[in-house]
Amino acid sequence: MSFAPLASPTQPHNRSPANATEAVTHPDPYPYYTSLATRRPFGFDASLGLWVAAGPEALTEVLGHPACGVRPAGAVVPAALADGPAGEWFGALVRMNDGPAHSAMKPWLNAQLATLHADRDTLVRLHDASQAACADAYLARGDAPAARLDDFVFRQPIYGLAALLGVPASQWTEVHEDVRALVAAMAEAGKPSPRADVLAHGHRAAAALRLRAARWLDNDAASDTWLQEVARRAAGNDSIDFAALTANVVGLFTQTHDACAGLVANSVRRLARGTNGISASADPTDLGVAIKTVSDVIRFDPPVQNTRRFLHAPAVICEQALAPGDAILAVLASAPPSATPDGMAWTFGTGAHACPGRSPASTIAAVGVHAIRQTGEDLSSLASGATYHPLGNIRIARFSA
Ligand code: HEM
Structure with a gap:
C-alpha cells in the first residue's frame, strides 16, 4: 500500500500535515493521526522514503518484531x-x-x-x-x-x-x-x-x-x-x-x-x-x-511522537513483504490515548x-x-x-x- 495525501491543503495554518514527520510540529496533528491509523495503518510513504506504522496493532507488531532493529x-x-x-x-x-x-x-x-x-x-x-x-x-x-x-x-x-x-x-x-x-x-x-x-x-x-x-x-x-x-x-x-x-x-x-x-x-x-x-x-x-x-x-x-526501526532480515510485517535495509517510522502518537491516566502510554x-x-x-x-x-x-x-x-x-x- 502506498500513500496519497490524506487531506487536501487549504490554508497554511489549518492544512493537514503532509506526512507523519511534519505532523510533529503541526498545531493540531491529532485528526491527521486518527485518520492515518484508521485508513492506512501500514504503508510506504514515498515522501519520507519510509514505511509508516500507525495505530496500536501495527505499532505492537513493528516494535515487537525480531527482524526490526533500532x-x-x-x-x-x-x-x-x-x-x-x-x-x-x-x-x-x-x-x-x-x-x-x-x-x-x-x-x-x-x-x-x-x-x-x-x-x-x-x-x-x-x-x-x-x-x-x-x-x-x-x-x-x-x-x-x-x-x-x-x-x-x-x-x-x-x-x-x-x-x-x-x-x-x-x-x-x-x-x-x-x-x-x-x-x-x-x-x-x-x-x-x-x-x-x-x-x-x-x-x-x-x-x-x-x-x-x-x-x-x-x-x-x-x-x-x-x-x-x-x-x-x-x-x-x-x-x-x-x-x-x-x-x-x-x-x-x-x-x-x-x-x-x-x-x-x-x-x-x-x-x-x-x-x-x-x-x-x-x-x-x-x-x-x-x-x-x-x-x-x-x-x-x-x-x-514517533521512533524508527530498520529491517535486519526479510520479513512480512502487517501483511507487507519488507527487505533488509527498509526503514519503518512507528508513529506512537497515532495510537488512541489510554482511557485511564495510568494506562498504556504509547509515547514511552x-x-x-x-x-x-x-x-x-x-x-x-x-x-x-x-x-x-x-x-x-x-x-x-x-x-x-x-x-x-x-x-x-x-x-x-x-x-x-
Ligand atoms: C517524557 C519523557 C520521556 C519519554 C516520552 C520517553 C520515551 C522513550 C521512548 C519512546 C523510548 C523507546 C524508543 C524506541 O523504542 O525506539 C525510550 C527509551 C529509553 N528511555 Fe525514555 N523517555 C522519557 C524520559 C526518560 C527518562 C527520564 C529516562 C531516564 C531516567 C529515560 C530512559 C530511557 C532509556 C534508557 C531508553 C532506552 C531503552 C531501550 O532501548 O531498551 N527516558 N524513551
Whole structure:
C-alpha cells in the first residue's frame, strides 16, 4: 500500500500535515493521526522514503518484531560520530543496540530505575533543582520571559535527573551544558553535511560526561544516593561491565533531554490554553495541578511522537513483504490515548526497547511545571502560541520567536 495525501491543503495554518514527520510540529496533528491509523495503518510513504506504522496493532507488531532493529544493520554508530568518544559512547547504549549488548544491560537498568521513588525527600531535592534551573535560565537568557522559558524546559529535567540520581549540585550546570552538546552532536550526525564544530563539541562532551559518570559511581556522588547504590550493586554483579554502565548512566541524561523538555513545554502550553478546564491561574501552590497536567499531556499531546526501526532480515510485517535495509517510522502518537491516566502510554514506546523512565520523567516534569507556575509569570500570554521546535520525532512547544 502506498500513500496519497490524506487531506487536501487549504490554508497554511489549518492544512493537514503532509506526512507523519511534519505532523510533529503541526498545531493540531491529532485528526491527521486518527485518520492515518484508521485508513492506512501500514504503508510506504514515498515522501519520507519510509514505511509508516500507525495505530496500536501495527505499532505492537513493528516494535515487537525480531527482524526490526533500532539502528540500520551493521551501522550501530552513525558514520559522522565514529572514531571519537561520542561514537564509542553511542555504541554502548541500550537504546542503540539489539541482541546481547541490549539484553545484558536493559533488564538490570530497568530494575535500578524502578528503585527511584517520589518520596518527600525526593520532591524536596527536585524542587531545589528546579529553583537552580530557574536561576540559571535567568543567567543564560536574562529578562526575556519567553526565551527564559524555552531555556528552562530543557535545563530543568537535566538538573532534576541529576538531583534524583545524586549528582552534586555544584555539577548540574556543567552536566547540562555537556548533555546539550552531546544531544546536538547526535542530531547533527544525522544530517547530510554535519558541521565539524558541533561534532567536536559532542566528542568533548561525551568524554567529559563518561569521566564524570565514572567518578559518580566511584564515590563522587553524595552518599545514600541512587548512583552509590547502583555502584554497589554493579560491583556485586559480574555480568555488569563498568564501561557500559558509565555509558548508560550518561545515556539516561541524553534520553531525558528532549523527551522531558517536550513533556514540560507541552504541559505549560496546555495550562496556558486552559485545555481540559485547568486554568493557568489555578492555585499556584497546588502540585496536583502540575501532576494532572503532565499526566494529560502524556495521553493527549505526547512528547515522543514517533521512533524508527530498520529491517535486519526479510520479513512480512502487517501483511507487507519488507527487505533488509527498509526503514519503518512507528508513529506512537497515532495510537488512541489510554482511557485511564495510568494506562498504556504509547509515547514511552513498547516492546523490548520500551522506556524505563516513565515514572521519573513524570515526577521531574511535574515538579518543573509546578516551579514555572510558582514564578507568577502570566502563562496565558506567554505560552499559548502554536509553534514547536523543528524536530521530526519529538513535539516540544516553543515560546520565543
Ligand atoms: C517524557 C519523557 C520521556 C519519554 C516520552 C520517553 C520515551 C522513550 C521512548 C519512546 C523510548 C523507546 C524508543 C524506541 O523504542 O525506539 C525510550 C527509551 C529509553 N528511555 Fe525514555 N523517555 C522519557 C524520559 C526518560 C527518562 C527520564 C529516562 C531516564 C531516567 C529515560 C530512559 C530511557 C532509556 C534508557 C531508553 C532506552 C531503552 C531501550 O532501548 O531498551 N527516558 N524513551
